[in-house]
Amino acid sequence: MPNESLLWLLHSVHALSVSKSDWIGGHSYYSYLEEAGSYWFNAMVPNGILMNNTIINEKTQEFLDYVLDNQDSTGWLGPEVGTDRPRYLWGRYPFFFGAIQMVEYKPELTDRVVTALHKFVKLANRMLRDGEGVEDWAATRWEDFVIVLQW
Structure with a gap:
């Protein structure tokens, strides 16, 4: 099946780069937006489930x-935890899209994911009020956060 070949290719990409992603404790770093790990996660959740x-x-x-x-006490999720790197909200949105899909597939994850989301939303609210966490790209993708919040 063609999709199985694509799935294997994506798994191989994981083995080469995402498995070393700073999202999961590695040192692979794609850009200051910190989207590579969360994009991979959001794409692979439905592929793994459907296949x-x-x-x-x-x-x-x-x-x-x-x-x-590894969510920190402020509610922040992602590779910037424990670093002095700037924190941008954008890379969290694809992560939450993937997490939402996992909850829909495995409802037993609901409490854990929703609790983490609520902690993050409180922090994001403070950051937005203080003019933090948004750069040009995130400013154009605000609707992605709205979709997460609506869920």
């Missing part, structure tokens, strides 16, 4: 677990 691919489903679960386990 019933155990390896991909395990990798996306590991990704989710790592990010949630």
Whole structure:
């Protein structure tokens, strides 16, 4: 099946780069927007589920677990935790899209994901009121955050 070949290619990309992503404790860094890991996660969740691919489903679960386990006390999620790098909201939106899909597939994740989302929303609200966390790209993608909030 062509989709299985694509799925394997995406898994290989994970093995080469995403597995070293700073989203999950590695040192691979794509851009200051911190979107590579969250884009991969958002894309692979439905692929793993629809193809019933155990390896991909395990990798996306590991990704989710790592990010949630490393949420800091302020509510921030992502690779900037424990660093002095600037924090931009944008890269979190694709992460939450993937997390939402995982909750829809595995409802037992609801409490954990919703709790993390609520902590993040409180922080994001403060950041936005203080004029923080938004750069030009995120300013054009505000609707993505609205979709997360509506969920």
